[in-house]
Amino acid sequence: MRRDERNMKIYQLVVRDTLRRRRRALFTAMGVAIGVAAVVAVLTVANAGEKRIYSEIDKYGPNMMVTPAINDMDLKLGDLRLGSLAVGNNYIAEDRVPEIRQIADGAIREALGIQDQEDIATIAPKLYVDTTVNGTSIMVAGFDAQQEIAIKSWWDTAKGGYPEQQNEALLGDRASSALGVDVGDRISINGEEVTIVGVLQETGSQDDYQVFAPLGTVQKAFGKEGLISSIDIRALCSACPVESIADSINKSIPGVRAVAVQQIAESEMNLVMKVNRFMLALAAITLVVGVFAVVSTMMSSVHERTKDIGIMKAVGASRGQIVRMFVYEAVAVGLIGGIMGYVAGTLLSYVLGPLIFDGLPMSYAPQYLLPALGLAIAVAIVASVYPAFRASQVRVAESLRAL
Amino acid sequence: MLEIKNVSKTYGNGSSSVGALKDISVQVDDGDFVAITGPSGSGKSTLLSVIGGLEKISAGEVILDGRRIDNLNEKELVEIRRNKVAYVFQQYHLIPSLTALENVLLPLTFHGLADGSRKKAAAMLQEVGLEKRAKHKPGQLSGGEQQRVAIARALINGCSLILADEPTGNVDQKTGVEILKLFQKANEDGHTIIMVTHSPEVARRAKRIVTLRDGEIVDQVDQEGCEKPSGKGGIIQ
Numbered sequence: 001m002r003r004d005e006r007n008m009k010i011y012q013l014v015v016r017d018t019l020r021r022r023r024r025a026l027f028t029a030m031g032v033a034i035g036v037a038a039v040v041a042v043l044t045v046a047n048a049g050e051k052r053i054y055s056e057i058d059k060y061g062p063n064m065m066v067t068p069a070i071n072d073m074d075l076k077l078g079d080l081r082l083g084s085l086a087v088g089n090n091y092i093a094e095d096r097v098p099e100i101r102q103i104a105d106g107a108i109r110e111a112l113g114i115q116d117q118e119d120i121a122t123i124a125p126k127l128y129v130d131t132t133v134n135g136t137s138i139m140v141a142g143f144d145a146q147q148e149i150a151i152k153s154w155w156d157t158a159k160g161g162y163p164e165q166q167n168e169a170l171l172g173d174r175a176s177s178a179l180g181v182d183v184g185d186r187i188s189i190n191g192e193e194v195t196i197v198g199v200l201q202e203t204g205s206q207d208d209y210q211v212f213a214p215l216g217t218v219q220k221a222f223g224k225e226g227l228i229s230s231i232d233i234r235a236l237c238s239a240c241p242v243e244s245i246a247d248s249i250n251k252s253i254p255g256v257r258a259v260a261v262q263q264i265a266e267s268e269m270n271l272v273m274k275v276n277r278f279m280l281a282l283a284a285i286t287l288v289v290g291v292f293a294v295v296s297t298m299m300s301s302v303h304e305r306t307k308d309i310g311i312m313k314a315v316g317a318s319r320g321q322i323v324r325m326f327v328y329e330a331v332a333v334g335l336i337g338g339i340m341g342y343v344a345g346t347l348l349s350y351v352l353g354p355l356i357f358d359g360l361p362m363s364y365a366p367q368y369l370l371p372a373l374g375l376a377i378a379v380a381i382v383a384s385v386y387p388a389f390r391a392s393q394v395r396v397a398e399s400l401r402a403l
Numbered sequence: 404m405l406e407i408k409n410v411s412k413t414y415g416n417g418s419s420s421v422g423a424l425k426d427i428s429v430q431v432d433d434g435d436f437v438a439i440t441g442p443s444g445s446g447k448s449t450l451l452s453v454i455g456g457l458e459k460i461s462a463g464e465v466i467l468d469g470r471r472i473d474n475l476n477e478k479e480l481v482e483i484r485r486n487k488v489a490y491v492f493q494q495y496h497l498i499p500s501l502t503a504l505e506n507v508l509l510p511l512t513f514h515g516l517a518d519g520s521r522k523k524a525a526a527m528l529q530e531v532g533l534e535k536r537a538k539h540k541p542g543q544l545s546g547g548e549q550q551r552v553a554i555a556r557a558l559i560n561g562c563s564l565i566l567a568d569e570p571t572g573n574v575d576q577k578t579g580v581e582i583l584k585l586f587q588k589a590n591e592d593g594h595t596i597i598m599v600t601h602s603p604e605v606a607r608r609a610k611r612i613v614t615l616r617d618g619e620i621v622d623q624v625d626q627e628g629c630e631k632p633s634g635k636g637g638i639i640q
Contacts, residue, residue, distance in 0.1 A: 008505055008512045008520075013498075020500035311496045315510040315556065316485035319477060396457050 010321060014328040017308075021301070025333055028297040031383075032337025033344060035290030036376045038283035040345025044365045045353040046276040052360055063242045066100060066231040066249060068092050069257040091227035092256050097125055100249055100256075104233055107245045122150040125228040127218050133187050133211065134179050140189055140211045142218025142228075145170070151234045152207070159183045160198035163214055169194040170212040173202040178209070189213060192221035233258075287379060294333070294383035298326070302391045309394045319392040326388030330380040338376025342369055405431040405454065405564065405595070410463030410473075412449055412618075423449045425618040426463070431597060433563065436590040438609035439599045446618040447599045448568060454597060455488055455566045456480050467564070485514050489557035493569035495549040497541040503552045504528060504537040510560045527555040531585055547578030554585050558594070565589060567598040571605055583608045 018025045068090055104121040127142035145162050149155055160183040163170050169187070171179070176199045181187055185196050194213055202208055219225045233245075242260040249258035302309070309322055346364055353362040412424040423446045431437055439447045452458040454465060456472050465473040472483060489510070497506045507524040528534050531551040541549050550570060557565050567586065571579035583605060590596050590610075598609060606612045607626070614622035 008508050010512060013501070013509075013512065016500040016505075017498075307496070308498055311498060312509070312513065313481075314484065314490050314496070315513060316481060316560065317513040318481045321513055 010325060011328050014325050014332065017305075018329055018332055021304075024297065024301060024304075025329075025336070028294055028301070028333045028380075029337035029340060031290045031293030031297060032334055032376045032380050033290075033340035034293075035283070035287030035379060036338055036341025036372050037345035037348055038286040039280070039375065040342050040365075040368050040372050041348035041352055042276065042279040042283045043368050044346060044349035044362065045356060045360075046272070046279070047365050047368075048349070048353055048360055048362050049272055049276075049357050051363075052357065063261045064104075064233040064246055064258055065261060066092065066233065066256050066258045068229070069255050091127075091224065091229060092125075092231065094125065094226045094228050096253055096256065097123060097228075097231065099253055100231060100233070100258075103248050103252065104245050107241055107248065111241050122147055122234040124148045124151050124232045124234075125215065126230055126232070127215060127224060127227060128229040129190075129218060129222050129224075131190055131222075133189060134181070136178055138175060138178065138211055139206075139209060140213060140218055142215040143212050144215055145212075148212070151232055152203075154203065155207075156201045157198040158201045160196070163197055163212070166214050166217050167192075167194050168197040168214070169217075170198045170200060171196055172200050172208040172210045172212075174208040175211050179211075187211075189218065190221040192217055287375075291379055291383045294380060295386060298330075298384050298387035299390065301329075302326075302387045302394075305391070306394055309391050310396045313394065313396045322392045322394075323388045326384050326391055327381060330384035330388075331377055334377035334380030335373060337380060338373035341376055342372040345372070404433055404468060405597075406464070406466040407431075407450075407454065408464045408466065410450075410453060410465060411461045412446075412453060412458065413461040422618050424453065424460075427615075427618075427620055428463075429613060429620065429623075431595060433595055434590070434593060436587070436596045436608075436610040437598070438606035438612045439597065439615065440601060440603065440606045440612055441615035441621075443601065444617075445615040447601075447615050449618075450615065451566050451568055451597065451599050455490060456483060484562075485510070485560060487562055488564045488566060489560060489562040491550070491553050491557050491565060491567040491570045493572040495541070495546070495553045495573075497549055497552055497556075499541050502538050502540055503533060503544065503548075506541070506552050507555045507559055510556060514560065524555075524559060527559050528552070530558070530588075531555045532581075545578075547574045547582065550574060550578075550582050551585065554582070554589070558589060563593070563595055565594050565596045567596065569600055570598065571600070571602070579605065 070090070101119065101121065101123050104123070105119065108120045109115065124144055124147035126148075129140050129142070131138065131140050133140070145164070149162060157170075158173065169189070171181070176182060176196075179187065181196055183196050183199060186193055187196065188194075189211070192213075194217065200207065215228070219227065246258040246260045249256065309317075312322065312325075345368075349365075350362045353360045407427055407429045410424055410427045411422065414421045414423055427446075427450065429437075439450055441447045449458065453460050453473070456465075456475060460473050463473070464471055467483070467487060472479075475483065497503075498509065501509065504521065504524050507527050508520055511520045511524070525534065525537060528537050531554055533548060533551050533555070536544060536548060536552075541552070544552065550573070554570075557567075565586070570586070571582050574582065586596055586598065587608060596609075598605075600606050610625070610627045612622070612624045612626065613620060614624075
């Protein structure tokens with residue numbers, strides 16, 4: 001049977017009518033679009049922000065940091081506060097490293113149920129010293145090259161290689177240009193002569209500004225034999241109980257403080273989540289305003305179409321069919337508004353994202369397209385409930401008063 | 404058969420109430436063609452509304468085919484409109500976004516009928532002489548053409564009772580004659596027609612004329628078997 005033979009469907013009526021009143025439909029869709037755009041923009045920005053934090057955590061390398069335990073102690077004289085005093089050492093004794101390894105490796109073995117006695121965790125001790133090289137103030141890090149490279153998997157040399165001898169050093173990308181030295185040059189670190197054997201590629205982290213020399217050399221140069229500033233630990237497994245390792249280190253080794261990096265990440269994530277929630281709340285308000293805009297345009301659409309509704313009822317349309325027509329229209333409007341809102345929201349996020357998380361690169365978030373359309377349609381349907389009800393109440397006699 | 408028994412319709416209440424229909428009783432047999440006529444404000448349009456279930460009555464009964472229709476709920480009214488009663492309005496009342504054919508199709512759309520509907524609608528349009536205008540929208544049609552579309556729409560559901568309110572009120576006399584011929588043809592095909600008009604010439608085309616004044620029936624003339632008003636009508640031939 002040819003298409004011509006078939007009857008017209010109610011949705012076709014709606015399509016005809018919507019096309020005829022496309023300006024109004026577009027206007028109504030815009031009410032939906034504004035709210036959806038706000039939500040999509042917030043979600044896209046939040047999504048990019050979270051991704052950045054995760055990639056930063058990933059870049060962080062270690063999943064645990066051990067630093068000297070420095071406590072602030074309040075100084076009080078009676079009721080008088082005299083400020084606070086930092087109590088504790090600025091350094092960790094290097095001979096604590098094997099103890100820390102024992103705890104970490106032991107916990108990992110237990111977690112993974114393995115027996116072998118080899119080193120498991122990567123433990124990279126470092127000694128940081130602020131000093132002056134070639135008349136430029138710079139941070140020198142004494143390090144264990146092999147352990148450091150193992151932790152910082154993203155490290156790569158732009159020139160040369162990594163230090164192997166005690167009198168060799170590695171430069172961060174910026175440190176090389178700040179000091180005006182290159183591979184093969186010699187510099188003096190507080191009297192200790194070292195040869196630059198490599199320059200790192202830019203990492204975007206503080207490593208770019210540092211001079212890396214073997215731990216022993218730096219300790220000797222500054223008279224800090226046996227001392228380190230911090231230890232980065234990486235347990236190379238996702239099931240590794242970093243938090244409980246940190247706990248047992250804190251309990252059994254005095255004078256140090258072990259922090260699972262996840263905690264840092266978590267607190268950072270918490271902040272981001274709070275900001276996101278706030279922005280989402282704003283977006284929700286925009287959405288509610290959008291709903292009212294849709295209700296009001298839909299209501300005037302009902303008024304405008306009172307006559308048509310009356311005609312339809314006069315020729316046999318039921319209340320349910322009238323309601324259905326408005327719901328179909330809402331779906332159509334929601335779909336158009338959803339697409340408009342998704343596009344506008346994505347564009348908005350490209351503008352807002354870099355402003356909020358300075359310079360954050362945005363990426364198009366296709367996973368929000370379907371939820372955005374769903375939201376838009378839901379909003380449009382919610383907004384059309386009352387107008388549709390009103391439309392279904394139109395009485396034939398009233399609408400066709402000329403009768 | 405339609406029976407109107409002691410129907411009254413009062414607007415407002417208390418001392419400010421206005422009686423639009425006062426104790427009206429009429430009977431319309433199947434296949435009848437009744438013209439309701441009378442001056443403005445005589446209650447003729449109100450009577451038509453009451454018959455079509457568009458207005459509630461204050462007293463009395465309206466009985467269509469043995470069933471009271473004056474106290475129906477919305478759902479029952481929908482049933483009546485789909486199967487029994489169709490309207491033709493003075494202002495045509497077509498849906499502007501739909502073509503002539505689709506306007507004719509509209510009752511079937513709501514009725515939920517499917518196969519062959521377009522063919523039926525096309526046949527209906529042919530019946531009223533508008534087969535060439537099927538794809539035109541109301542805005543592209545003359546008043547007379549729009550009214551013919553409206554008549555086709557009223558006929559498509561096969562409703563036995565057609566209520567027409569001043570169907571020739573907005574068209575010129577020549578077109579009016581053509582429209583009245585369509586009603587006469589529908590009547591010959593078995594439809595019962597009740598038409599409100601203020602024009603005596605138009606009323607003379609009906610089989611029966613009911614005249615109202617101030618909400619009361621003042622005259623009923625059965626024209627069948629009487630002298631056909633062909634000579635005196637003049638305007639309508």
